[in-house]
Amino acid sequence: MDQDTWKLVLEYLAVKEDLRSSKAEIALMEKRLRDWVDQDSDREEQLEEVLLLWQDTAQLPDDGLWKESFASIKEQIEQAPLRKFKILKWWPAATAAAIIGALIFFIAGDKKSLTVNQNQVVWTTKTAAPGKIINVLLPDSSEIWLNSGSSISFPQNLKHAGIRTVKLNGEAFFKVKRDPAHPFIVKSQHIQTRVLGTSFNIRAWKNYRPEVTVLTGKVAVSRDSAGTQSAAVHLLPNQKVIYNMKLALLVREDVEDAKTSTDWRIGKMYFNKTPMEDVFQTISRKYALKVVSDRSFDNCELTAKFDNVGIEDVLRTLELTFDIHYTINKQIIYIKGGRCN
Amino acid sequence: MGENNTAGFNDNKKFDEKSFEDLYRRMYPTLKKYAIYLVKDIEDAQLILNDVFISIWKNETILSNEKAYLFRAIKNAATNYYKAPKANLLRIDNEEEAPEIIDLKETPSQAFQNKDRKRMLYALIDQMPERRRLIFYMYRIDGFSYKEIAALLDISVRTVEDHLVKGFQFLQEKVLKNSAEFR
Numbered sequence: 001m002d003q004d005t006w007k008l009v010l011e012y013l014a015v016k017e018d019l020r021s022s023k024a025e026i027a028l029m030e031k032r033l034r035d036w037v038d039q040d041s042d043r044e045e046q047l048e049e050v051l052l053l054w055q056d057t058a059q060l061p062d063d064g065l066w067k068e069s070f071a072s073i074k075e076q077i078e079q080a081p082l083r084k085f086k087i088l089k090w091w092p093a094a095t096a097a098a099i100i101g102a103l104i105f106f107i108a109g110d111k112k113s114l115t116v117n118q119n120q121v122v123w124t125t126k127t128a129a130p131g132k133i134i135n136v137l138l139p140d141s142s143e144i145w146l147n148s149g150s151s152i153s154f155p156q157n158l159k160h161a162g163i164r165t166v167k168l169n170g171e172a173f174f175k176v177k178r179d180p181a182h183p184f185i186v187k188s189q190h191i192q193t194r195v196l197g198t199s200f201n202i203r204a205w206k207n208y209r210p211e212v213t214v215l216t217g218k219v220a221v222s223r224d225s226a227g228t229q230s231a232a233v234h235l236l237p238n239q240k241v242i243y244n245m246k247l248a249l250l251v252r253e254d255v256e257d258a259k260t261s262t263d264w265r266i267g268k269m270y271f272n273k274t275p276m277e278d279v280f281q282t283i284s285r286k287y288a289l290k291v292v293s294d295r296s297f298d299n300c301e302l303t304a305k306f307d308n309v310g311i312e313d314v315l316r317t318l319e320l321t322f323d324i325h326y327t328i329n330k331q332i333i334y335i336k337g338g339r340c341n
Numbered sequence: 342m343g344e345n346n347t348a349g350f351n352d353n354k355k356f357d358e359k360s361f362e363d364l365y366r367r368m369y370p371t372l373k374k375y376a377i378y379l380v381k382d383i384e385d386a387q388l389i390l391n392d393v394f395i396s397i398w399k400n401e402t403i404l405s406n407e408k409a410y411l412f413r414a415i416k417n418a419a420t421n422y423y424k425a426p427k428a429n430l431l432r433i434d435n436e437e438e439a440p441e442i443i444d445l446k447e448t449p450s451q452a453f454q455n456k457d458r459k460r461m462l463y464a465l466i467d468q469m470p471e472r473r474r475l476i477f478y479m480y481r482i483d484g485f486s487y488k489e490i491a492a493l494l495d496i497s498v499r500t501v502e503d504h505l506v507k508g509f510q511f512l513q514e515k516v517l518k519n520s521a522e523f524r
Contacts, residue, residue, distance in 0.1 A: 001510065001513060003506050003507070003510065006506040006509050006510060007502065007506055009509075010502075010505060010506065010509070014486075049513070049516075049517075050509075050513065053462070053509070053512060053513060053516065056458055056459055056462055057459075057462050057463070057466070057481050057512075058481065059459065059482075060370055060463060060478075060482050061457070061459050061460045061463055062366070065369070065370075066365060066366050066369035066370070069369070069373075069387055069390070069391065070362060070365050070366070070369075072391060073365070073391050073394055073395055073398075076391075076395055077395065077398055077399075180384055183388075194388075196384060196388075218382075218384075218385060220388060220392075228399070229396075231392075231396075231417070231418060231421055232388075232392060232418070232421065232422075233421055234385065234421065234422040
């Protein structure tokens with residue numbers, strides 16, 4: 001059957017199956033189809049065949065493919081902390097009073113109810129002390145490098161969990177063991193990062209805007225407020241997402257070389273218009289020192305790169321840049337003076 | 342046409358697991374294809390699809406027009422998903438289709454042997470180029486109109502019609518060839 005005829009047939013069927021079509025409309029289409037059929041003796045049969053084809057494609061045979069992927073949804077739903085069954089249950093209790101027309105409701109507040117199915121999962125926490133970087137091998141063979149002053153928690157049954165969930169404070173580089181059936185989720189301040197198997201860096205220092213940078217594979221990052229996630233932002237290699245805390249917005253950016261985001265592993269420090277307060281924090285974590293200054297550097301920013309150098313070198317650079325004076329006494333750096341350029 | 346779009350929730354509009362699962366089962370075949378079409382990656386499509394459903398469940402969203410809502414939600418999620426600009430250049434309307442992403446489960450000949458005409462037809466439909474197959478599903482299974490499909494795929498109504506017509510032609514030819522087997 002040629003294309004024009006098919007168009008006609010489809011038009012006819014659409015009109016015929018549309019409940020809003022009027023009788024006149026249907027009659028018109030039927031007539032047009034009839035005109036076509038009457039032009040040749042074998043067309044009646046052709047039409048019949050085509051209508052049968054239409055009818056037999058109306059329903060998709062269930063191949064059961066959906067079941068597998070639904071199973072993973074189910075897992076996530078059941079893991080979700082509290083699917084809000086917080087609706088207080090009202091038990092209408094008809095008492096003897098009902099007879100005289102009064103209805104009394106009891107409020108039974110079983111907020112926790114139903115879904116709590118905690119088989120007491122044991123969580124392990126690893127912490128990298130200031131001045132130290134540690135390497136953690138998770139039970140599922142994923143590998144993590146923890147920056148100084150950061151910690152990671154993971155359940156002991158991680159390997160067998162439907163969803164591999166870990167919690168991060170601070171900064172870490174992840175090499176996640178690929179396992180498409182069991183997504184890997186990192187929960188950190190403000191954001192949640194979800195992957196199947198990739199390598200990426202998460203910065204999630206307290207009170208500092210979180211960042212996720214992707215080295216390989218694909219990563220989905222969503223905002224996380226009190227366990228509720230926003231729509232995910234998807235990242236490819238050499239992209240990062242920054243969470244803007246004021247606007248509560250995830251902003252995606254391209255980066256030149258994502259690897260630099262993990263250079264902290266070999267002791268390098270990068271500052272790019274970084275507020276001084278954060279610079280001091282980074283220094284104190286890396287060198288396990290305390291920084292004390294006699295004035296605030298509120299509107300000061302630093303842009304600098306440091307290879308794995310000693311603290312003296314770093315301080316000398318700051319001395320030149322900001323005209324500060326410093327003294328080191330045991331584990332405390334005292335900073336005097338200084339001005340921003 | 343297609344399956345009904347109003348069920349999935351019982352009269353009280355309360356969301357129970359059964360109707361949720363049912364909704365997923367009904368919507369999965371086309372929605373998954375739609376997500377794959379948009380992001381060109383099976384795993385990501387799966388993530389996007391499941392994310393949409395999970396958020397419906399968690400937020401206890403009540404859907405008045407679930408079909409429209411779901412397709413729209415998938416489209417939005419796919420928009421957030423970043424695609425390398427390079428890949429976009431490859432999109433030429435109506436011309437050669439993008440490389441096949443196949444999720445065949447049964448070959449037509451196996452289906453012949455099963456003497457199951459419906460299965461056979463859908464095994465044939467699954468052999469169509471990706472976009473044509475998706476349009477076929479959206480039209481026949483989900484009951485979208487040409488116009489709705491055109492909007493969801495960002496193509497013209499004419500292109501939708503063209504794909505459908507060619508799709509049906511293809512089916513008809515294949516069936517004619519093998520008419521002995523299943524009439």
